[in-house]
Amino acid sequence: MKFANSKNARGIEALQGGNIPLAIQLFQEAINESPRQPALHANLAKALKRGGLIDQAAARLTFTLAFDPGSNDASLLSIWLAGGANPNIMDLHPRGLLSAINRKDIDRHPIINLSANYMKNNLPTSRAFQLGRKEDWESAAQWILSASGKAALGNKLFLNCLKAEPICDFEFENLLLKVRRALLLTPPKHLLKKNPLQDFIFSFITQCKLNEYIYGVSKEEEKMLRKLRPNIHDPWVFCILALYHPINSLIVPDEKIKKLFPKPLAQLIRKIIAENKVELELAKTFKILNRADNKTSISVKAFYEETPYPRWSSVNLIANLRRSTLQYLMPGKNLSFMDQSFSVLIAGCGTGQQLVEAAAGYGEKSDILAIDLSCNSLAYAARMAAFFGFRKIEFATGDILGLDSLSKQFDFLECVGVLHHLEKPFVGWKKLLDRLQDGGYMRIGLYSKRARKRFNETKIALLPKTAGGSLTEFRQARYALVSSAEASYKNTLFNSPDFFTLSNARDLLSHISENPVTLESIADFIAKGNLEFVGFETSPVVAHTFDREEGNNNRKSLENWTAFEERHPEAFATMYLFWCRKLS
Structure with missing residues (x-):
């Protein structure tokens, strides 16, 4: 410990003196001696950032958070990732990702995106994505719901991502779409007994709420949902319906929720209903400045x-x-x-x-x-x-x-x-x-206008399929895009995080006024x-x-920025x- 503290002190001195390579070396040596000290990882991250090594710096912050979940560096990690940092997946500490995901005082979207990439490339979850790419996503769904996929289904990082923010990733959508379908059409034998499946179902319901039930529905699924609806008081049926419909649209008397439903599910239902009630009450209190007449x-x-x-x-x-x-x-x-x-x-x-x-x-x-x-x-x-x-x-x-x-x-x-x-x-x-x-x-x-040009060309080509109609029709139109859009459209759309939640996708593809x-x-x-x-x-x-x-010295010159944007329209x-x- 004394050796590590000495190296750390010398590293801080080198960093303050502008000797970045020496600071990096000293902080790394201190970490080798005392790898669980979060301050050492934080100092190394800042030295790497000063040295222009932003990707390595961001990865190092996941170690800071692994050993100090409350660290303010969670915000720094979010900002660096949003600003373009792209750390090597193999350099990340999964516990640090989990710590950041459990925070609400940072923008978690960049952390979720990084975690999604991590899970697609690391066991136990990577097996599902390998199957999806090599065979098909139905095979991947069947595997993750089987005994072989138990570790993946109950993976803490996976479950916490599902509960935290929309996962804006096309492969995750493919997997979850087929998992939902399998749960509806071929339900597992153990249903809602306390096991990894139960935790997954409750987390998955939250994910569907977060993305505003954006996934499309096949005719076969629609038929089965109609068949199940009369049995809504059954907890398993309710869970399946809650993967397809907003919970506040599924009416179940509170006494039945209390008597029949597992406690975590009952708590989730009450939380969502309470939030909707609060918003309805708040809407009655707002002052009216003026009324729109345009x-x-x-x-x-x-x-x-x-x-x-x-x-x-x-x-x-x-x-x-x-x-x-x-x-x-x-x-x-x-x-x-x-x-x-x-x-x-x-x-x-x-x-x-x-x-x-x-x-x-x-x-x-x-x-x-x-x-x-x-x-x-x-x-x-x-x-x-x-x-x-x-x-x-x-x-x-x-x-x-x-x-x-x-x-x-x-x-x-x-x-x-x-x-x-x-x-x-x-x-x-x-x-x-x-x-x-x-x-x-x-x-x-x-x-x-320059940045939106290419996207708007894509949007104009797709707009007839998404404009107008009900929200159900919009979901189905988007589902058709996912299934059949040309590769060039997919590259544009699937790189946009706005494509993966209903309100965002509607704003993206079907806004009535954009200038x-x-x-x-x-x-x-x-x-x-x-x-x-x-x-x-x-x-x-x-x-x-x-x-x-x-x-x-030309950062305040819009003329220079105009010339710059002409060369870099993105x-x-x-x-x-x-x-x-x-x-x-």
Whole structure:
């Protein structure tokens, strides 16, 4: 231990002095002496990151989390993965992945994606995927439900991934689709006796809830489901139906749930019903700022009332992130006004993931008003904000185009992923600008026309199969795409995490109004609106490439960013996300 501590101290000294190779060497030697000390792994990860070895750094953080599940480095791992880190699957510690998945104060999606890749390449779960690829997914499903697949079915990482977030992976969908079918058409003998199958079933029900029952259903399955429906009070039948239908649509008297159903299933049912009840009550409490009277706004409102987007359950909670972001983008800028009370408008907060992240990021001095067209989305946002402890946020329904009804001006304003759904995005942006104080800051997210070009070509080709109709028809249309779409379409669609949950896929493929913009049009609006461009929030990979090609001192030049995007049209594949400031 003394040897390890000495090496660690010397490693810290080397890191502070800029001798990265020596720091890496010393931290590794300390770990060899004392491999279970989380701080040593954390220090090595930071040294590797400083040395440009981001993939190895991310892998090392899984060791930190394996030995210290509560470490703040869980957030760092999520951020690094989201920013492009791609660690070697064989370098990961599965217990560290499990620790991160059990957190809700980080964005777990990148961890789930990494864990899915890990499970596809490591025993005991890898056998199912080998069978699926070599033979077919029905064989894989039969194996995992057999005695031979018992270890895979009960694997903790697998079960926790199912319960945590939607697994956005095509091979996992193929496997789970066939497992669900097998459970319906050829149920195992032991049904709901306490065994790995029971734990799996309950976890699988949660996964279906999380992805909003997006899987398609065959005619044979539909026939069997109709046959089973009258026996809904039977716990096994209820479980099977709950893999196909939302639990709140399966009516069973509470006394029967208490008497007949296993305790974990009863708890899951009550939890889902209680959450729905809370949202219904919250929806009655919101202040109405204005009512949508624009045709597009009315249609968009109806769209999100039917499928609030996204249905999230975890978020990066990083204290004062907004202030540190601005300080990074504007070194030396005086932001001391944030030490006193200040106002924030989140326009188009949706289901609240950005809102909750912002509430943590602005800190306790912020006074936040969150508005959205959709009452159902806002109810989800309010429930989740309360869950994460942010109870002072004010919520109101309203249309951005009707913000003239709001006389107040704000110190900060955020509108991310909203304006491009307006018929005229810059008209909406002007409405927001009028609600910003002189000297105030605005965080804007807009779809890039260049980045969306290839995807929209795919979308246009597929849209007739997914547009309009009921949610059931949408699920079946998506199922047909999975089964028969051309390879080029599959590559585009299956790489998008939005393809794997109902509300996200509907937003992706069938949104009724989408108007991406260009950097040239953004630059023109900023110039005419008396705004100062502060800078982009981009991934480290994009920032590094830009600096190499255009120069670090040109990060505030939209002309340089335009030239950069012409060469790298995927640079803003998610959207343009940037800050600007209203000049006096």
